[in-house]
Amino acid sequence: MECEVHYVIKNVRYRLLKVEGKTYLLDMDRSIWITLFPFLIWSLPNPLYQIDQEELNEKLQISNNKKKINKGNTLLLSGVGIFIANLLRPLGDYFNVSSTPVINVFFTFTFYFNNYCITSLYK
Structure with missing residues (x-):
């Protein structure tokens, strides 16, 4: 299973995932428990919402830029x-x-x- 991950412009909390032609919004909310115990990020569930292409075009701007390190x-x-x-x-x-x-x-x-x-x- 291949997945494309896109960043939302000016929003570090959400990621857009494209899996098998469907678009999902991944909520990467950081709680106090993740801050204190970073290894819990793999065991705790992250909310995932399926969104339509229309909602994506209306409400979110996607950044395809990869961060380059000089x-x-x-x-x-x-x-x-x-x-x-x-x-x-x-x-x-x-x-x-x-x-x-x-x-x-x-x-x-x-x-x-x-x-x-x-x-x-x-x-």
Whole structure:
């Protein structure tokens, strides 16, 4: 079974799948559980909706562009990042703050919860 995957313009949540002449809309909603346990994406079901060609033409714009990675820019930016990191290394000792693992876990979960609340607010 072959499947074509198309991206919807300005919408990272949905993908268009074309399987055996039928068009489906795949909902790639990210929940907090997928964020905390990324391997669950293979075991949890993703909603899939069959849509007509008319609905597709009316409501959605499809992007057929493949994302191209320019290796020259990637190598240049990696080198600049390493250079800046070496320049800022002495500041690392100045900002060293000791904390317990419990406090680290608390801040991590607080960050993820705030991020989840903000992204669910804009949906």
